[in-house]
Amino acid sequence: MGASNRTVYCIIKHAIEGLKAMAVELAPNPIRVDSIYPTFINLPMIENFFNSEEFQQETLTKIPLGNVGVVEYIMGAVASDASRLVTASSQKVDGG
Numbered sequence: 001m002g003a004s005n006r007t008v009y010c011i012i013k014h015a016i017e018g019l020k021a022m023a024v025e026l027a028p029n030p031i032r033v034d035s036i037y038p039t040f041i042n043l044p045m046i047e048n049f050f051n052s053e054e055f056q057q058e059t060l061t062k063i064p065l066g067n068v069g070v071v072e073y074i075m076g077a078v079a080s081d082a083s084r085l086v087t088a089s090s091q092k093v094d095g096g
Helices: 007-018 020-026 044-050 053-061 071-078
Strands: 035-038 090-093
Touching: 007 020, 007 035, 035 071, 044 053, 071 090
Parallel strands: 035 090
Antiparallel strands: none
């Protein structure tokens, strides 16, 4: 979604969407290409953000399911047997 002060972010997201062409090209190999749009995922790089109680509360109120994700949630969306027919798609794994 376009927003003030998010130009570079938006450009990158649109470029990633363009990679769907790669999914068609690589499908015969068989290689799948998908994009994932996650919410905050519990990784070391976000720990400092969540040390702030204010940031944590504000962020969690914007996620309808009310919690941050873990890597396994992402893996389940695109790297499990259930996702074998998924390619050229955009997966929102964002808690709503």
